[in-house]
Amino acid sequence: MARSRETKIELTAYDDLFQTDESREEAKLSKIRDIPISEIDEFPDHxxxxxxxxxxxxxxxxxKRNGVMTPATVRLKEDGRYELIxxxxxxxxxELAGLETLKCEVKELTRDEAIIVMVESNLQRSVILPSEKAFAYKMRLEAMNRQAGRPSKDNLTPMVSDLDTTRTNEKLGKEVGESREQIRRYIRLTELVPEILQMVDER
Known part of the structure; x- marks a missing residue:
């Protein structure tokens, strides 16, 4: 008679089973810490x-008076340093106030997830230059496309993913309150030479 296959049953850990809302909040707060500024790297191509x-x-x-009220967001890099998101x-x-540490929330994010969070958080600023929007939209679209899957060689619009029926620039437009065409216009600004782009920023 053949032996029956063993079924592997995953059990919830005792501590997790009886974890309170308070202890869950404490675990979340433990990811907020003061990190030496010297260990925090700038976000590439910010x-x-x-x-x-x-x-x-x-x-x-x-x-100087109150310290940092809202923590910055960072992710831990493979080399043990932190990347500012x-x-x-x-x-x-x-740095200007003479402090050596920055209060940060450490998040576990992939490179593309970090790009999306970085763009979202900065788009909430009250004043944003056209060039900032242009490069931010471009970075975020590229990250969204990588998450959805690379377009095929037959795809004549590389900013559009074959794996998603909705155009990623249309999806981004809905998220940030811009039309698909407006997103496309902003991204075209990234092709301008720096001198002309500066003139756009200066209206």
């Missing part, structure tokens, strides 16, 4: 500028 303006001066004074102005303000 499209948003950190301006030394009146708002920055006010932020520096606020941090959101909070570039807070990091600069901390």
């Amino acid at each position: 499209p948003f500028k950190v301006l030394m303006d009146e708002d920055m001066e006010q932020l520096v004074e606020s941090i 959101s909070g570039h102005r807070r990091k600069k303000a901390c």
